[in-house]
Amino acid sequence: MLLYTRKAPPKAPKRRSRAGCTYCKEKKKKCDEVRPQCSRCAEHGIECAYEAVKPRQRKKREGPLGEGASDSNSGTCSLGRRFSEAGSDFVAEGDESDGEEEEAPSGKPGRGTLTVRPRSVYPNLAMISPYPAGSPLLEFCPPLFSEFSERPSRRALIDHFCNILSHLIVFREESGNPFQQLVLPLTQKSVPVMNAMYALASAHLEYQGVENPEKSLFFHNRAIQGLGKLIEHNGPGKVNRNEILAAIMLLVYYEVLVQRGHSNIVSVHLKGALTVLCADPDPTDATTAFLERAFRFYDVIAALSNGTAPLSAAPAPGCLQPFPPLGAHAASPLSSVDTLLGMSTTLWPIIHRLSDLLPLKRELELAVRFNDVMPKIAALRAEFESTTAAIETALAQWQPHLPPNFIPDGDDPNPARRNTGKSLNIPAGDTDPPPSPMSAPERARLHSILHNALAYRHSAFVYLYRTLYSYPRSHPAVQTNAHMALEHCVTTVAYAGPMGALLWPLFAAACEAVTTEDRSLAERAFSAIRKRQGMMNIERSWEIVQEVWRRADWADVVAGLPDEGRRRGSMQSMHSGNGELEDGQMDLWRQVSKDLGFNIVFG
Incomplete structure (x- = not known):
């Protein structure tokens, strides 16, 4: 269905009764006005309600209301x-009641003004x-x-x-x-x-x-x-x-x-x-x-x-094709972009398999802890090690699929071409005309989408090394990928493009940030997506990140104390939930989430 507004030719005015039931009015259907229940309400099995017919009144239109004022028929007037x-x-x-809802939760009919x-x-x-x-x-x-x-x-x-x-x-x-x-x-x-x-x-x-x-x-x-x-x-x-x-x-x-x-x-x-x-x-x-x-x-x-296994099976590599909006042209600059996954369409099967590994790791740890039979332990260990190794290789080899006339800023040594997107290698004898140059907003949008996908890739590495391999926070593989993910998150918001799927890579990388530079990057990215998206899970995620930093910093302080002070600090950590967690326990951010009473879904 195409979504557009077009002024239709004048039509003869329709005269209809204003005494119909509220359900028929809501559905814009003619009511036979049978009481106590009209035939349409009887057919749908709903309560039929009639209201007193109000005399027609001609309303006065308000004048312009500030900057957003425009013609009353405009589809582009401001939200304010x-x-x-x-x-x-x-x-x-x-x-007025529409016949479907009874009362607002307060027990009073929904009357009043919007409160801002x-x-x-x-x-x-x-x-x-x-x-x-x-x-x-x-x-x-x-x-x-x-x-x-x-x-x-x-x-x-x-x-x-x-x-x-x-x-x-x-x-x-x-x-x-x-x-x-x-x-x-x-x-x-x-x-x-x-x-x-x-x-x-x-x-x-x-x-x-x-x-x-x-x-x-x-x-x-x-x-x-x-x-x-x-x-x-x-x-x-x-x-x-x-x-x-x-x-x-x-x-x-x-x-x-x-x-x-x-x-x-x-x-x-x-x-x-x-x-x-x-x-x-x-x-x-x-x-x-x-x-x-x-x-x-x-x-x-x-x-x-x-930290649970996905409910669906992982898609096979290459089976996910970008889902376009209806009517999108095949030669669109966004032809390689999925409506919901962006440029991560080919990355998603890898991330799906990655998300399935934490339950397997826990099963292996329980088998070892309770001295399960050796063949089972060996089979679980072999499956875990082979799958993580395959995912690590796949993440290292993955590259986003870019539109043919899009060259990311910094990748083209020619500054003149870098800003126009005209660097194209057309094969000899190719009779098709090259795609038209992109506008500045199109290029900015594509840059945001690209860096969003790259943030997912580096945060997937962080998850692999930190959660599955149990590397310490200070490990170079963890810190390098956390920094790169945060850089890509900040670049995503700097280009002011879509940010709807950025929360998970930002959160995964921000939890491991230890330097002032990386924490500043995380704060900038969180501030931007909170302002743009306006959703509770973003604010709650930021609260968890800050508490993770506080507890991780306290653990570092305790680690640097003499033996007696370290023992006192460890006892305090046990009572306050501070500090690094040992292998086999949940991630620190999961412990913080549990302590704060949040169950965040990073969508």
Whole structure:
């Protein structure tokens, strides 16, 4: 589905009754107005509610509201203006029930104005949101997003999802955003998908300091209930499985964003989604393929975060092809970039296998500790050593696949070519014209995506050496790769491109930073992605990193004390959780996460 806004020719005005039930109004359907339950509500098995018919009133439009003011039909007006309009609508109209939701969690109907608590600045989307989204399902529909809901607060949430969130979680959208193209249309026929989208957008706004009359937890609970009913009644020809997958995927993003303590609900959601996918393993359409790619990404990230094995099997090398947005041209400068994995498509099978090794290492350690039979220990050791060696070789040999007309800054000795991307080796007799030079924003975006992938590569080395090989933090292999990963993270944010998948490589490298230079790099990168992404898991990750540094520094102090002082310091470490952990125990950052009560998923 193409997402664009086009003014349609004038049509004869439609006159319809305003006395229909709230469900039919919400769905923009004609209501037969049978009481106590209309036929449509009876068919869907939902409660039918009628409201008093209000007299028509002509509203006065506010004048320009600051910098963001523009024509009311514009699809590119600023987010601040849209929320100002939504706030004025709350004062004028209140917040009418739509027949699907009963009450806000406070026990009061959702009335009132938006409350803005200053906390952080909205990200500058000049680079990552060059494709303004109007109402995507109708050609021309004022006010914006009114086809989704009559309630201004909910239209504001769809606006936030389309114009902020959807751009923060993808690498590629030159012909449109896949979340808008493939997931958003499902909300028109699936209430659980719609509620999950409301929950995600509302949670992101709450973290930014904008409070909606209806809390994100309210929408989350409604989405969970609806999803349960959707799965319960699923069967051949009954429910499109994309509705189930989309609802679960949005709930995964929600859980990653809000980070509720030690909750393992992300793993539960992933198991449910993969069960649905395995029931019919061949993607039937672009939506299924896109959602499957998203689940496989989070499957590996959750495994690295929790120290568990991935639920899915590792893809074979070369089998993952970049997933483009709908309508993307084959000769696009981003043709080698995946929507969700960036330039890490060929790296991902290696990282998937890497994430599967910590459970194997623990099994080997337990077998040795409890004097298991020697053949089992020998088999486990051989499997562990051969797999880690193969992964180390694969990481050393991996190189990102670059677009043909893209030469990274610093790789081309000719400065004139370095900034234009015109350094091309065209074979003799080739009749195809060379690709057109890239614009500065395109080159900046590609540089961000490239350095993101290189950060993953070096942090994978850090994970291999530190977590699997149990090298000490001071080992040159650990420090060299941690420094390189941090350099690539800082370069990623310096080019101001996509940062949605940067948290894991940044966190893995930052935990091992020991020098003032490396810790400064980590702080700069964390500051940039916290400002851009605005998500709780980033803030919690930064808290863990700082506590890891504090405990690691204390362990170094203890190590330099005389024997008596070292013994006292060791006793203090036992009681406060400070210091380096011995082989066979969890990583220091996992211990810190446990002590702080966080269960971070680094998505």
